[in-house]
Amino acid sequence: MTRVQISAAEFEQLYRATAGEVHGYLRRRVGDDAADLLSEVYVVAWRRRGDLPGEDLRRAWLYGVARRLLLSHHRGVARTAEAERSVAPPVDDDGERAEGRAAIVREALAALSESDRELIQLTEWEGLSASEAALTIGIKPGTARVRLHRARGRLAADPRLRALVGAELTGRRPEA
Amino acid sequence: MTTDDTWTDAHGAAVADAAPPVDELDDRQLEASWAQVAGAMGSSTTPRRRRRLVTAGVVTVAAVGVAGSAAAGVLDWHTGHTGQGPVDREDRRLGGPGERIDLSGDDLAQIIVDVTQDVPFPSDRARRISNHTQYVELRTNAPDESASTGAIRGFTADDAICSWANAWAGAVRSGDDDAREAAAAVLMEAGTWPAVSDLDTKLEIRRPHVTVVIDGKRQRVVADDDTRFAYLTLVQDAADGRSIPAMGDALALNVRCIPGLVPDLPQAIPAEMRP
Numbered sequence: 001m002t003r004v005q006i007s008a009a010e011f012e013q014l015y016r017a018t019a020g021e022v023h024g025y026l027r028r029r030v031g032d033d034a035a036d037l038l039s040e041v042y043v044v045a046w047r048r049r050g051d052l053p054g055e056d057l058r059r060a061w062l063y064g065v066a067r068r069l070l071l072s073h074h075r076g077v078a079r080t081a082e083a084e085r086s087v088a089p090p091v092d093d094d095g096e097r098a099e100g101r102a103a104i105v106r107e108a109l110a111a112l113s114e115s116d117r118e119l120i121q122l123t124e125w126e127g128l129s130a131s132e133a134a135l136t137i138g139i140k141p142g143t144a145r146v147r148l149h150r151a152r153g154r155l156a157a158d159p160r161l162r163a164l165v166g167a168e169l170t171g172r173r174p175e176a
Numbered sequence: 177m178t179t180d181d182t183w184t185d186a187h188g189a190a191v192a193d194a195a196p197p198v199d200e201l202d203d204r205q206l207e208a209s210w211a212q213v214a215g216a217m218g219s220s221t222t223p224r225r226r227r228r229l230v231t232a233g234v235v236t237v238a239a240v241g242v243a244g245s246a247a248a249g250v251l252d253w254h255t256g257h258t259g260q261g262p263v264d265r266e267d268r269r270l271g272g273p274g275e276r277i278d279l280s281g282d283d284l285a286q287i288i289v290d291v292t293q294d295v296p297f298p299s300d301r302a303r304r305i306s307n308h309t310q311y312v313e314l315r316t317n318a319p320d321e322s323a324s325t326g327a328i329r330g331f332t333a334d335d336a337i338c339s340w341a342n343a344w345a346g347a348v349r350s351g352d353d354d355a356r357e358a359a360a361a362v363l364m365e366a367g368t369w370p371a372v373s374d375l376d377t378k379l380e381i382r383r384p385h386v387t388v389v390i391d392g393k394r395q396r397v398v399a400d401d402d403t404r405f406a407y408l409t410l411v412q413d414a415a416d417g418r419s420i421p422a423m424g425d426a427l428a429l430n431v432r433c434i435p436g437l438v439p440d441l442p443q444a445i446p447a448e449m450r451p
Contacts, residue, residue, distance in 0.1 A: 105194035
């Protein structure tokens, strides 16, 4: 991995270019605590700036810093679920249906292992590539691609998700 | 037809749609968080002083109007708050009112954001540029000094006046009368901003004749003894007369407008500072 020196001004540019995404990642996982964690991510990143990779991998590297802080911020699954509920907006009828779909998907996600779930979420929720997700989690890109493939397979085979996707493809509502 | 475990775009879309929606980080949150980061960055790049000696007297630094340190008795302490104000009228006159802020404090960026919140800017972006520039200038130019909150607020008021003048100039150029009048109204009221009136209630241009000795000869010259925000009257006259050149001169001669604050009024940047 190519490592580069970064000036304070360049670091601020990096902050301004990525803070929104990193905040979204944190907010989806810890709710209101994301604001505190966001600054902590960049403070840690500045202190570890000697490890900063080249520009194309910096976003993933920051996600990795955020992920490690989240792990140390451990509040348990219940707190995470609470946070996910707390950031969800009030729903109308259409929203209720969307929330119903989301609940089904989250149940299916919850059945995966933590590492598989994180791979899926990093790629589908945060828009990271498999290589970026690999850096975030701290595994090799090839390993990430294999794990991601398997995790997607497990998720696709989940009967709840199969019913949901199958119903949407045929225009029918999934059975409750 | 797919097998039971085939991942399709529909699966990806279903998972993506299940991501908990989150509000975007707004400018205020972005700046508040950056202020914390910048403060920590400063502490990691500047060696911490284990023991600070009290600096007696008052020192003025022309570019930033910084008063001498009054951080008495502070040992290994890294917040910028000192809890101390001016010690006498002279200190207040030279250094400004309000708490003396230790410019080496780790939380300097946050303090700047906090103490300048009431200074009105036409946009969050302009406020952000001002806050950041004040932080960099204070930290860079006078890291071993202190500045009063009054002085910091005064510099920020200068930036805000530049910003509103820029908004005014942009409206004049585009023929947007409503926007021009709105910006002019703010400039007309700027003398009542606490950040301005705390430092200057007179807004007075004073050019007394004084006698000086030059090359051994006594001569009568005109001295510049304007009050701190006297230039605001020139700004207001320019706005009233809808003169962009006059607005530019008023600011270029009296305020070092930050270039990023005056993209529609480049005349406000002193010639030697223009890119």
